Amino acid sequence: MRVTIKLFADFRQGRFASRVCEFVGKVSILRVVQELGIPLAEVGILICNGRHVDFDTELVEGDICSLFPKVGGG
Numbered sequence: 001m002r003v004t005i006k007l008f009a010d011f012r013q014g015r016f017a018s019r020v021c022e023f024v025g026k027v028s029i030l031r032v033v034q035e036l037g038i039p040l041a042e043v044g045i046l047i048c049n050g051r052h053v054d055f056d057t058e059l060v061e062g063d064i065c066s067l068f069p070k071v072g073g074g
Contacts, residue, residue: 001027003059006066011038029065030055036067044070 006018015036023031029046033055045068046053059065 001025001059001061003027003032003062004064005032005036006064007036008066008068010042010069011036011067023059027059028055029053029057029059032059032065033067038067042069044068 001023002020003023004018004020007015021032029048030040033040033043040055043055045066046055046057047066047068048057048059048063049065053065
């Protein structure tokens with residue numbers, strides 16, 4: 001299965017901005033985040049095909065997923 005993963009802000013450092021990734025069998029966004037080595041606590045927004053989703057969302061062929069870090073500041 002092929003899905004496009006887009007990373008934003010600090011998540012791009014040492015990784016990529018956008019990449020088509022291949023997975024065998026079922027894959028959740030949680031698995032994608034874990035395989036990329038991104039700490040779950042740092043994930044702020046998950047979007048798949050233009051909709052907010054959660055870590056349990058199962059991906060299907062052709063999905064486009066965007067991962068955004070939490071925003072800090074004060």
